[in-house]
Amino acid sequence: MTDDSPTVEPPPTFELDAATAVEPTGPAGTFAFTVDAGFTVGPKPNGGYLLATAARAVGVALADAGSAHRDPLAASAHYLWAPDPGPATIAVEVLRTGRSASQVRAVIEQDGRRCVDLTLTVGTLAVAPAVWTRAIPVDVAPIEDCVRIPSRREGSDFVVSTMDRVDLRLDPATMGFAFGAPSGRGELAGWIDLPDGRPIDPLALLLLLDTLPPATLDIGPSGWVPTLSLTAYLRSLPVPGPLRVRQRIGTIGTGRVDEACELWDATGALVAHATQLAAIRFEDESALVPPPSP
């Protein structure tokens, strides 16, 4: 059932490819890149964008090591320090090359400061239906009834430049937060795609898994929700077209929240999912909307 044809690199004419371009430097496994100002949340780069860039370097390092493995199957990223747009480096260390998968570590640094520590399991991803799943695609409004999230809300100085390069349309039923009326379900859902027509390959999946606003918006306003640790699993290549997306809270306590993000393609296949632990501080904990009774 798997497709063993080699992964073909798309031409670097799309925004995501230009922004994740990596340049081998001196020693094997070391790369230079530029943290792109177009994939940011406020002044700092999107975590999924950094993960996708590291995955690109990992693919090059595995090719150099003689491995045919290119596609991340599992990736975990620990965010140590948020870099700024500008020059940065990636150091890749191949931990093990196996028959069906290889395991690799990567570290993103800027100005000598370690920013992201990543470990990836890399193999070959195919378009493949699930044998068994409980991950039923989220029931969302048709894409034409959903609302595109802009890079800047009217009256706000906070720019999420990523939203100019990712087409995220949220179901109005999950957008109560925009009108001061969060539902308390702790869930955002809708459709997501790349607006410049770039195919959604494994690198794009890594980006899209960490692009939604925090689902904590749906229970109440909070400060900054910085990711401590993110784990992504890629399960199938998607068929062409926008993906359904759902981001939801698990549990909030002692200043930390876990959130899960799931992506489904037009066939209903769960193509990728991620979980993250983030730090959070609410402006007013007593004003949070409680979850609906089950």
Added chain:
Amino acid sequence: MTDDSPTVEPPPTFELDAATAVEPTGPAGTFAFTVDAGFTVGPKPNGGYLLATAARAVGVALADAGSAHRDPLAASAHYLWAPDPGPATIAVEVLRTGRSASQVRAVIEQDGRRCVDLTLTVGTLAVAPAVWTRAIPVDVAPIEDCVRIPSRREGSDFVVSTMDRVDLRLDPATMGFAFGAPSGRGELAGWIDLPDGRPIDPLALLLLLDTLPPATLDIGPSGWVPTLSLTAYLRSLPVPGPLRVRQRIGTIGTGRVDEACELWDATGALVAHATQLAAIRFEDESALVPPPSP
């Protein structure tokens, strides 16, 4: 709401403490330990046991580095090679010491071969209720109606020695697999505790999160289900007493399965949860029991 008193190391009289004992060796951050033959699945050590042992070494290394952080809050482990019972080493590298949490990498090696690559976010865990959660405690039979899982099933040569050191009692409603009648729900649930009375601290939580048989048993028999990558989040210290536990499948496809494990204490608090991606091969894919209709 947090308890800032320092974590007190329990006396090393319990089985888990003896089995996870680490000995500092020459350079800072390097430790020797013995992979214990009492926490195995067949001939190989349990993954949660290795994670707990690494977390113990990380706590010592952070103390040596002048940090007060001891408790894993998030941990991800990538399993490269299964070690055998016997001597092994752990190398700990402190990546960042922060105000509320520190981030650390650890590598377990045996005979010069890298076995487990881990990254941990470490802070201070308290007994703390959730501010918001969708993780309702699993509804299971009373503990006295559940069935203790033995280290060896009658007529089998396969020994899970961990089951002599972890008291796992499964709800008979989730044990159809034992009689050749899996339910198709892809779920195992019951109660879990340490039988020698050791308090369930963060290290024990790491062990208990990876102790259940694969929930794939509840849809059909498979071969070995080796974990590729495991991510654990610890959310609260539990109050004393056995924990409710649920292990369930997310999605199975192209030779990989994701499973989630959740642990709740007697107050109903979600104290820890984990997700893992494992490799799987079914004896007969066409004989799998499909999920019930939602």
